[in-house]
Amino acid sequence: MFDRLKKLPDDPILGLLRLYREDDSPDKVDLGAGVYQNEQGQTEVLGAVKQAEQRLWDSQQTKVYEGLRGNADFNTAMTRMMFGADHPALNDGRIVTVQTTGGSGGLHIAAGVLLRASPGVKVWASEPTWPNHQPLLSSAGINIETYPYYDASSNAIEFDAMLEGLQRAERGDVVLLHGCCHNPTGADLSREQWDRVIDLLEERGLVPFIDVAYQGFAEGIDEDAYGIRASAARLPELVVVSSCSKNFGLYRDRVGCTSIVAQSNEHAQTSVSHLANVTRRVYSMPPAHGAEVVQIILNDAELTRLWLSELGTMRDRVNNLRRQFAEMLATKTGTDRFAFIAQQRGMFSLLGLDKAQIQRLRDEFHIYIVGSSRANIAGVSEANLDYLTDSIAAVL
Ligand SMILES: Cc1ncc(COP(=O)(O)O)c(C=O)c1O
Known part of the structure; x- marks a missing residue:
């Protein structure tokens, strides 16, 4: 019966992630996947989570x-x-x-x-x-x-x-x-x-x-x-x-x-x-x-404090990146069309780029953004900010 099934295309976001992983350009930037990334592009296990896992490992008696x-x-x-x-x-x-x-x-x-x-x-x-x-x-x-x-x-x-x-x-x-x-x-x-x-x-x-x-x-x-x-x-x-x-x-x-x-x-x-x-x-x-x-x-009061400070670090990083990204785009494009990025919250914004611009960013500049122009701001870093904003200015 499975011969009757038709193969489905990749999930758009997971498919984009696959293309990003296969791209061997040193310049590549992933603004597609919906996960937090630190300055080095990593999604690390939080320290509070590691400590809680250690306690769990020591104390857990059953898997019932x-x-x-x-x-x-x-x-x-x-x-x-x-x-x-x-x-x-x-x-x-x-x-x-x-x-x-x-x-x-x-x-x-x-x-x-x-x-x-x-x-x-x-x-x-x-x-x-x-x-x-x-x-x-x-x-x-x-x-x-x-x-x-x-x-x-x-x-x-x-x-x-x-x-x-x-x-x-x-x-x-x-x-x-x-x-x-x-x-x-x-x-x-x-x-x-x-x-x-x-x-x-x-x-x-x-x-x-x-x-x-x-x-x-x-x-x-x-x-x-x-x-x-x-x-x-x-x-x-x-x-x-x-x-x-x-x-x-x-x-x-x-x-x-x-x-x-x-x-x-x-x-x-x-x-x-x-x-x-x-x-x-x-x-x-x-x-x-x-x-x-x-x-x-x-x-646990101590673990809660550690977790809140780690969460604060993630939040502050994204909010700072929003400001830097918006400012640098203003300088590079000579317009304020991206000013909204600094006002919005969380990891995502719609950059307002069209399909052809998104495709050019991927093909010519190795920058991966989903088709709706949703960008994960946590994928921006001090290291790629210049390259990213130059590339966006170039495709406008
Ligand atoms: C708006 C919204 N709701 C729900 C979820 C569910 O996330 P998960 O199933 O990974 O906990 C997500 C994850 O991206 C989300 O963005």
Whole structure:
């Protein structure tokens, strides 16, 4: 039967990474892959993670199954990190959290429960959004609609169009929002804009679904949770999916979680029974290692301090690179068309280059950027900044 299958093309981002690895030019630059890189282009294991792994190695007594909800200490620590330790919704027992296989697993599990709660439910996603939102949610059976979010001609959020687009959503529909570091645009809602979006969700009876894959990468752990905490304070219901891939650098360990804020403790307990049941039907239970590592870090004051300082180093590096990249592009191109890069947050920005320019950057200059012109700013370094900005100026 497998002779009936047709071979699929490479995933666009992973395919680009393969081309980059095969390129033997000493000048090559990878701005494609969505992982943090240090000044030397490496994605190292964090020191806090190494120490937590050592403790785990010394203390772990069993590898027996964990349970459908994953690691309970991890779930508690992550809930506090997202919502804040004293959030009223937490004190009221309205928040439940299950560990998932990365943010991707969390999105799929959340979709399964949304569909059980509201068969045929529509999820509204920003245009553009992370390209995997569509397959992860629609493979669970969700119908996706889009609302305007980013205006490529002004390189900014088109906020009025966003609010107008969301007027088309019907009571009970779900609105997918990025907690911070919007992927792929780097354009985040300000606090005032979050408040206005929450007003609209409240007025129209819409349910927010916040994907937070970069908490701590924009401004800080608490600052980046503004949208989550304000939504949970004002709205009766909310779904949050979080990933530890970037902020703990645990990409391959597949660590994340899904939280539901319900109207009461009783509804929250019912919801978590469904989260566990959907998990059972998809991958039975999440992997233990990475969640145990995160739990050890978040429950130890010294390791938490070390982790926060390492996270701060990653965040500061990206934010500094943004400024340097924007300034150098202004000098090299004699325009301010790239000034927006310094204002945006997280690893990604859309450079606003067309397909031919992106192709020339790859073919002539060995610079790898995905087709949407999304660039991973962490791939910029002091060593390649001059070459990179000269090359971009050359293809304009
Ligand atoms: C917006 C967004 N959501 C979710 C994820 C999920 O990440 P993971 O499944 O690696 O935890 C990512 C990763 O790139 C992302 O950018």
